[in-house]
Amino acid sequence: MVPFKGRSFLRQYLPNKPKKWGFKLWGRCDASGFLHDFNVYQGKGTGIDVKGMKDCGLGGNVVISLCESLDRDCGYKVFADNFFSNFNMVKQLKSRGLEYTGTINKNRIHNAPLKSDNELNKKGRGSHSTVSVKDNDIALTKWKETKTVTMVSTYLTAEPVSKVTRYDKSRKVHVEVDRPNVVEVYNKKMGGVDLLDMMCSLYKRQIKGKRWYMYIFYHTLTIAMVNAWFLYKRDCVINGVRKPMPLKLFQSSVAEVFLKKDRPVSARVGRPLSMLQSPPATKKGHYTPAPPTEVRLDKVDHFPVAHQKRNRCRHCGNGYTQWKCRKCDVFLCLTPGAQPRNCFLTYHSN
Ligand SMILES: [Zn+2]
Ligand SMILES: [Zn+2]
Incomplete structure (x- = not known):
């Protein structure tokens, strides 16, 4: 459900929802919540027609149309609640x-x-x-x-x-x-669909405007983000990562990569600087989060800037240094002398 109160022929009234006006979306998720297919409800009997399908009522037709994109005879098992179930639909799925x-x-x-x-x-x-x-x-x-x-x-x-x-x-x-x-x-x-709905409602982009299709467009972006997070969590399990990022952190690091990767620090047109720069580390003990790997290794505009105070090196953790990367905003050793250390180079190369 995408809340929307303006004018659109697709808008529906759903008395059981907290926000009663909006677009109704049907979705097919797997058990983890990952969305595989969806369509927009366009009123009774429209938008869910499948070739050669017998009418199975609204719920049944929705199931069959969303399962059209599944490969046949691969042993897929479909689950849905009583709104969707009827014998006609179940028989037709079986025949597919x-x-x-x-x-x-x-x-x-x-x-x-x-x-x-x-x-x-x-x-x-x-x-x-x-x-x-x-x-x-x-x-x-x-x-x-x-x-x-x-x-x-x-x-x-x-x-x-x-x-x-x-x-x-x-x-x-x-x-x-x-x-x-x-x-x-x-x-x-x-519960996959409910999980997706819940995650999508957490950090949505608030939009205002009259163009109804933008509401659906931005909802697809939200879904894409949550879907990506589900995949990331799956990969964390496979690779034995114990503490995966929560959605909020994942979302902000994706945004950071889009804003900073392959871009010089100064080339910023049309966006406020505050969005692009990490907050200044002024307070004592303040920890600047490391930049996303994609930004750290993009080889664009990583230059050392000297600071007044020394700080512990982010890379080796032992040395103290005055040098900071101006893009990553972290301290890195750049020490000449008898025992030279160039954490600046290693930090940006692997
Ligand atoms: Zn170091
Ligand atoms: Zn850097």
């Missing part, structure tokens, strides 16, 4: 070589012979019932937790059942409750 799991509304299960809510209530928390329908292509599982929930899946059923700990209010103790496999997997894999 995609598996599906989701919650489903009771009025969409076509009187499948699942046990009634009353029966499950009598059996108590953790009880469940499974049936297969549509030539055994679709499995339905109903599970009683605090309420009953019904799941639809093309490849998951209740088995193997696992245990989860829940709090029993009436007895005031923790109890172990049976949980069907389909619920466990669904809970693990869902």
Whole structure:
């Protein structure tokens, strides 16, 4: 959802959202939150047409259109909630070589012979019932937790059942409750879209203006930034980096690279200087963050500037020096004599 109150034929009214007017975007994310495909809601029955697709209602059509960009028969598994689920859509996905799991509304299960809510209530928390329908292509599982929930899946059923700990209010103790496999997997894999939404709402560019398409354009930039951060976090795990940068720091270092990489310190047209320079390190003990690697190694305009006071070298950490790089804004040894040290060179070369 991109909030927007001005005029546009794409604007929607969403009564359940904190900001009720705006553009509605449908997205397909993976479990980590990375967005793979999206489209803009353009009113009922528009913008989500797929060749050879049978009508599956709004939610179903959205799923099929967003899955069009997935390679067929690669074993992809799609997860979505009850807004999107219906038998028609699930069958069509299956015929396109995609598996599906989701919650489903009771009025969409076509009187499948699942046990009634009353029966499950009598059996108590953790009880469940499974049936297969549509030539055994679709499995339905109903599970009683605090309420009953019904799941639809093309490849998951209740088995193997696992245990989860829940709090029993009436007895005031923790109890172990049976949980069907389909619920466990669904809970693990869902939530990518919500995570992306949450991360996108954190450090957005505030824009003002009447041109509606700019709101969508800037939202795609925000998504690109968050997507890049998800990839960066994945790489950190692979490379054993223990403390990945939080999104805020990552975003500012990307901005810094765009502003400084391959640019001389003085060539600044049309932008305030304060945006481009690191804040001056005036206070004692103030730590100037190191420049991003891309800027440090760009070989443009890194010149030594002499300072009045000596400071510890950023590169070797042992020596004291008066020389600072004017672009990186860090102290670096540049010491002649019997034991010469040129941290200035090494810092900017690898
Ligand atoms: Zn040094
Ligand atoms: Zn430098």
